[in-house]
Amino acid sequence: xxxxFWRVLLLQDHNTRVVIAGACLFGAAxxxxxxxxxxxKRSLLGDTLGHATLPGITLAFLLAGTFxxxxxxxxxxxxxATISGVAGMGAVLLxxxxxxxxxxxxxxxxxxxxxxxxxxxxxxxxxxxxGQAAGLERLIYGNPASMTSGDAWFVLxxxxxxxxxxxxxxxxxxxxxxxESYALTAGxxxxxxxxxxxxxxxxxxxxxxxxxxxxxxVALLVIPPAAARFWSDDLRAMALVSAGAGGLSxxxxxxxxxxxxxxxxxxxxxxxxxxxxxxxxxxxxxRGLVIRHLLEREAGRRLRREHVLRAIFECAEDGQQVVxxxxxxxxxxxxxxxxxxxxxxxxxxxxxxxxxxxxxxxxNGRGDSEARRLVRNHRLWEIYLLNHADVAxxxxxxxxxxxxxxxxxxxxxxxxxxxxxxxxxxxVPGNPEKKL
Amino acid sequence: xxxxxxxxxxxxxxxxxxxxxxxxxxxxxxxxxxxxVGPNGAGKSTLLKAALGLIPAASGxxxxxxxxxxxxxxxxxxxxxxxxxxWDFPVSARDVVAMGLYKKIGWCLPVRACHRRMxxxxxxxxxxxxxxxxxxSQLSGGQQQRVFLARALAQKxxxxxxxxxxxxxxxxxxxxxxxxxxxxxxxxGTVVCVHRDLDTVAEYFDDVxxxxxxVVAQGPASEVLTPDNLRKxxxxxxxxxxxxxxxxxxxxAPRES
Numbered sequence: 001x002x003x004x005f006w007r008v009l010l011l012q013d014h015n016t017r018v019v020i021a022g023a024c025l026f027g028a029a030x031x032x033x034x035x036x037x038x039x040x041k042r043s044l045l046g047d048t049l050g051h052a053t054l055p056g057i058t059l060a061f062l063l064a065g066t067f068x069x070x071x072x073x074x075x076x077x078x079x080x081a082t083i084s085g086v087a088g089m090g091a092v093l094l095x096x097x098x099x100x101x102x103x104x105x106x107x108x109x110x111x112x113x114x115x116x117x118x119x120x121x122x123x124x125x126x127x128x129x130x131g132q133a134a135g136l137e138r139l140i141y142g143n144p145a146s147m148t149s150g151d152a153w154f155v156l157x158x159x160x161x162x163x164x165x166x167x168x169x170x171x172x173x174x175x176x177x178x179x180e181s182y183a184l185t186a187g188x189x190x191x192x193x194x195x196x197x198x199x200x201x202x203x204x205x206x207x208x209x210x211x212x213x214x215x216x217x218v219a220l221l222v223i224p225p226a227a228a229r230f231w232s233d234d235l236r237a238m239a240l241v242s243a244g245a246g247g248l249s250x251x252x253x254x255x256x257x258x259x260x261x262x263x264x265x266x267x268x269x270x271x272x273x274x275x276x277x278x279x280x281x282x283x284x285x286x287r288g289l290v291i292r293h294l295l296e297r298e299a300g301r302r303l304r305r306e307h308v309l310r311a312i313f314e315c316a317e318d319g320q321q322v323v324x325x326x327x328x329x330x331x332x333x334x335x336x337x338x339x340x341x342x343x344x345x346x347x348x349x350x351x352x353x354x355x356x357x358x359x360x361x362x363x364n365g366r367g368d369s370e371a372r373r374l375v376r377n378h379r380l381w382e383i384y385l386l387n388h389a390d391v392a393x394x395x396x397x398x399x400x401x402x403x404x405x406x407x408x409x410x411x412x413x414x415x416x417x418x419x420x421x422x423x424x425x426x427x428v429p430g431n432p433e434k435k436l
Numbered sequence: 437x438x439x440x441x442x443x444x445x446x447x448x449x450x451x452x453x454x455x456x457x458x459x460x461x462x463x464x465x466x467x468x469x470x471x472x473v474g475p476n477g478a479g480k481s482t483l484l485k486a487a488l489g490l491i492p493a494a495s496g497x498x499x500x501x502x503x504x505x506x507x508x509x510x511x512x513x514x515x516x517x518x519x520x521x522x523w524d525f526p527v528s529a530r531d532v533v534a535m536g537l538y539k540k541i542g543w544c545l546p547v548r549a550c551h552r553r554m555x556x557x558x559x560x561x562x563x564x565x566x567x568x569x570x571x572x573s574q575l576s577g578g579q580q581q582r583v584f585l586a587r588a589l590a591q592k593x594x595x596x597x598x599x600x601x602x603x604x605x606x607x608x609x610x611x612x613x614x615x616x617x618x619x620x621x622x623x624x625g626t627v628v629c630v631h632r633d634l635d636t637v638a639e640y641f642d643d644v645x646x647x648x649x650x651v652v653a654q655g656p657a658s659e660v661l662t663p664d665n666l667r668k669x670x671x672x673x674x675x676x677x678x679x680x681x682x683x684x685x686x687x688x689a690p691r692e693s
Contacts, residue, residue: 039526170546175535175538177525178522178532181485181516184489185488185490185509232526234526235531
């Protein structure tokens with residue numbers, strides 16, 4: 001087992017080298033083109049496209065003899081696949097234009113009808129004498145091991161083309177995907193650009209037939225960019241991560257299938273892409289579940305701290321400087337031990353002076369100005385929301401708590417000017433930084 | 437400049453055989469701000485989109501500075517409705533504003549440092565200098581609206597067509613946008629906004645176009661906003677508005693200075 005692993009990984013066979021290079025290049029190209037496909041919200045069109053290639057492939061297979069071409073020639077079959085894939089996309093557009101059907105219905109109709117036609121022709125071929133249909137199955141389920149070096153050159157050229165076009169037209173594609181109507185009014189040829197982008201997707205699909213097959217090719221167009229989105233908020237970085245993820249998934253899939261000979265390579269490639277997706281969903285730097293959970297917990301902690309400070313300030317406002325735990329407890333529905341730990345935390349941070357028993361405490365200089373700032377912001381919002389926005393008064397307190405965390409100081413100053421003098425005098429404590 | 441920034445003659449638009457715009461005639465005067473006002477479904481946004489060729493018109497003629505749009509695209513900037521795009525898109529505020537410069541940059545060439553600087557300047561003009569690097573989903577609705585405005589600013593156009601820039605924005609954004617509209621006008625630019633709020637229209641805009649499938653009236657706000665015209669535009673629902681209108685069409689009604 002270890003021995004064969006190293007054999008595969010160190011690329012000791014010529015054949016392995018070809019297969020791995022071809023599969024990785026395809027994965028990277030799919031990840032790149034797929035980024036724009038995903039952002040253009042056309043993922044399902046990629047799926048329909050894959051399925052719609054089948055009748056073209058079978059037809060090309062049947063007609064090969066007539067033209068004197070070997071029915072196993074990949075380029076010949078790819079030509080058939082391209083024609084019927086493009087015809088499938090045309091059918092989607094036609095249905096959309098001539099009827100009031102929604103996109104999803106149009107896509108489902110074309111996918112099933114084209115695939116059905118392909119399956120019918122495929123069984124007809126399988127009943128022909130000679131059992132030649134074996135060559136076709138590798139295109140349905142994908143079998144990169146059957147890749148010849150000629151096929152690998154085709155994959156290389158196609159991938160370079162996809163990378164080149166995406167690189168040169170990066171900003172044009174970005175604009176197309178983000179805001180089509182603005183692109184049109186600014187004078188960009190939106191329709192040709194769109195056609196070019198879809199052309200790249202067709203090319204990737206055709207290249208992918210041999211690697212992952214008709215049924216699964218959409219996976220490599222969609223999963224890598226979807227996973228990459230968890231890692232970056234920047235399209236450039238996302239496209240690179242997506243291309244890398246596509247290439248890596250293909251590599252892992254091919255190596256795994258070399259070690260587990262019974263399993264189809266296409267499926268293993270898709271599964272390794274899914275593994276990467278799962279990992280990104282969890283650990284993604286920008287939107288992963290873990291980082292989101294941590295950020296939310298941090299925000300919750302800050303919110304609780306601010307609540308405690310405000311409650312103490314409000315208690316002190318009623319008269320005495322020293323505030324007891326019971327007084328603060330009565331302010332809000334919080335748990336006693338939660339409040340206790342928050343208060344000892346605030347004491348450690350030097351905002352509170354607490355009695356050794358922890359039963360009573362008072363804001364010290366730093367704590368007082370911090371609490372003053374919080375209360376001021378909060379009340380500003382309260383007045384603002386009550387006077388200027390159609391927010392139900394019962395929700396003001398909760399929303400104000402959230403909003404003051406996103407509010408910057410300049411906006412606070414603007415708000416202050418908006419509020420009438422009377423309200424400010426009565427309700428808003430002076431800005432500690434301004435020394436009003 | 438003798439020609440009008442925008443002139444629309446007998447524009448007809450239909451969705452699925454249902455008429456949306458009926459023989460709309462329109463003339464926008466230069467260096468002024470114009471509001472297109474009308475009830476829901478009156479065809480306000482449709483008018484802008486059809487004029488810009490975003491949706492096909494059944495018939496009619498649209499001239500920008502006396503020419504078809506194709507010849508004067510760089511002089512016209514469009515600010516779509518905020519809801520028309522996906523704000524979860526992986527770009528920063530600066531990236532979106534730079535899109536207004538793409539035509540200037542040209543095919544295939546990347547956005548360079550000087551373009552990023554220009555984008556930052558446009559962002560500063562709408563009060564978002566500190567937000568240039570933010571991913572656009574982390575901006576508030578009002579800030580997103582201002583990013584769209586900054587993109588149009590970066591284009592340095594003369595005519596700005598805006599689809600509801602003041603719809604559901606916060607007070608700070610509203611002030612920033614109004615200041616900007618005034619500045620554009622002072623620099624000789626022309627602004628056309630789809631606007632919903634009848635209460636503020638006379639205060640914020642010089643001219644008004646009242647629209648309900650057809651153009652009911654157009655001209656200076658104080659002349660157009662009469663109870664009679666508004667009744668023609670809004671139908672029976674007007675009774676509520678009567679008072680507001682009388683208030684606003686009075687000479688010396690509140691105006692931004």
